[in-house]
Amino acid sequence: MSSGIGLFVLPDDSSSTLLSIQLFLFLAILTAVFRFWLVPGGLAWALSKAKTGAPIPGPSGFPLIGLIFTFMSSLTHRKLANLSQTLKAVPLMAFSVGFTRFVISSDPGSAKDILSSSAFADRPIKESAYELLFNRAMGFAPFGEYWRELRRISATYMFCPKKIACAEGFRKNICHQMITQVRTQMDLKGDVEIKQVLHYGSLNNMMMTVFGKYYDFGENGDGLELEGFVSEGYKLLGTFNWSDHFPILGWLDVQGVRRRSRKLVSKVDGFVRKIIDDHSMVTDQDNNHGYFVDVLLDLERENKITRSDMVVVLWLAVIVSVAVMIIVYVLNGCGFAYDNQGHLVRGKLLVVECGLGCRCPPSCRNRVSQKGLRYMFEVFRSIETGWGVKSLDLIQVGSFICEYVGIVLTKRQSPDILNEWRR
Structure with missing residues (x-):
């Protein structure tokens, strides 16, 4: 019969306490990281003391840096627009870049409200703009x-x-x-x-x-x-x-x-x-x-x-x-949208005309639709299609006709509308 010795080691109190403190700190840091990182909009919005009521939806981004990589690549505006559609945050979307809060709108109505409200008149001063003294010029000066x-x-x-x-x-x-x-x-x-x-x-x-x-x-x-x-x-x-x-x-x-x-x-x-x-x-x-x-x-x-x-x-x-004139030129496809007679040079889905930011005269070739109607029109009613408009003048191809505001109908809605027009 062999003899054996059983050895039992009790843990040291100091080692156990140190382990508990480390575990507590780790859990606290982990909780804080997830607490700030998972907030809609990311770290900057989590640290903000502003009361916005219901949180603005938006991506959390990467811890600490947020969506910084989006701004370091090309076509940033398109990437942000696609992201807002994915998150169903088209009217307003919040996100962070470092400690800076951002909010963007991909909806024309919301963008119009923002641009026309004095509450959004102040813009954050970039370091370059501040050093170039632009904080004292109209484009960057605080509203007041x-x-x-x-x-x-x-x-x-x-x-x-x-x-x-x-x-x-x-x-x-x-x-x-x-x-x-x-x-x-x-x-x-x-x-x-x-x-x-x-x-x-x-x-x-x-x-x-x-x-x-x-x-x-x-x-x-x-x-x-x-x-x-x-x-x-x-x-x-x-x-x-x-x-x-x-x-x-x-x-x-x-x-x-x-x-x-x-x-x-x-x-x-x-x-x-x-x-x-x-x-x-x-x-x-x-x-x-x-x-x-x-x-x-x-x-x-x-x-x-x-x-x-x-x-x-x-x-x-x-x-x-200088920037305004170049932007209008680039938005028109790096070419002139109209010729000297005011006709479209080529068919385009979007034409950007000169506006208040340009110093060109009213006779500028890039101001066509602003001058209003140049042809005679007659409003008439057809038995088959309802009310319509026809021209009394000969209109050349590419000419501006008039501004038209209508509604977009689906295939399911169009028969009902046509029946209503025929009454």
């Missing part, structure tokens, strides 16, 4: 008395019909020069970069309107410095800056946005101030052609605006105006 004053100045002295009509002469000259550039490039190279021609033409249009000065963007022209400023400003405003969404990265300036913005501001400030000083030296009223810079100088003498505000307002007027 200062913003309303800037809007009044722009609407009264820059966008009014009288100023637009007075600038028609030099706009025609710029158009003729653009046509000459296209013809010259075709003769030399056989192809034309229309975007560049449009960019230079629209930039000169605004420089004449704002400063009364024309620039040459040729190889050794005096406009190369200006074009460099504008291009760098677009790049900085369009750069996805991690510091805007992760405050801790703002101290490091990983992408160099702050450094590049401050460097550009110093150059632009000297460039614009020199033009302002040149205009301020003109004391003879006969030599004052009423350019926008002259208007702002008069307001400065009345202590209604400071010199620093003038620099920002003038510079942003140039950048925004």
Whole structure:
């Protein structure tokens, strides 16, 4: 008979306590992560103290970073629209990028309410916009008395019909020069970069309107410095800056946005101030052609605006105006939607015309439907199809006829409607 020894080891109290603490911390962290991550909209909305009533539906995204990868790829707007349809959050969808809350609308009605409400007038200031001093310009300034004053100045002295009509002469000259550039490039190279021609033409249009000065963007022209400023400003405003969404990265300036913005501001400030000083030296009223810079100088003498505000307002007027003209061109498929007679160049599902953001005159070839009816029509009633409209004039192919508002019927609804019309 063999003998054995049984050994029983009791756990140490200190080790058991340490294990319990670690397990508790792990469960607490895990609970917190799921608590904030699984909230509709993600981390930023979970940390928000704003009371929105029922939560806005939206994806949680990745932990901490949210939907950041959506903004780092192309066609971001389409991806967000598809996501809102998948989640059935077309009117409003919430999501997070880092610690920044986002809310988007893919519904025209909701978007209209947002754009027309003063409650949404303030926009978050990007670091690049703040460093470029655009927080003091109308596009980025907070809604209030200062913003309303800037809007009044722009609407009264820059966008009014009288100023637009007075600038028609030099706009025609710029158009003729653009046509000459296209013809010259075709003769030399056989192809034309229309975007560049449009960019230079629209930039000169605004420089004449704002400063009364024309620039040459040729190889050794005096406009190369200006074009460099504008291009760098677009790049900085369009750069996805991690510091805007992760405050801790703002101290490091990983992408160099702050450094590049401050460097550009110093150059632009000297460039614009020199033009302002040149205009301020003109004391003879006969030599004052009423350019926008002259208007702002008069307001400065009345202590209604400071010199620093003038620099920002003038510079942003140039950048925004050029962007509006290029956007309309691109939305029309990088081509003109109408010919000189107002006929569609080619059939398109969507045509974008010039609007309030453009400084073109009413005679602009990209303003057709806004002019209303140009043909005679007669409303009549048919026995077979009900009420209808017919033309009394000969209408050419591609001509604008009229605005029509109707209803979209399904195959199931159409017989009932037709029977009702025949009564």
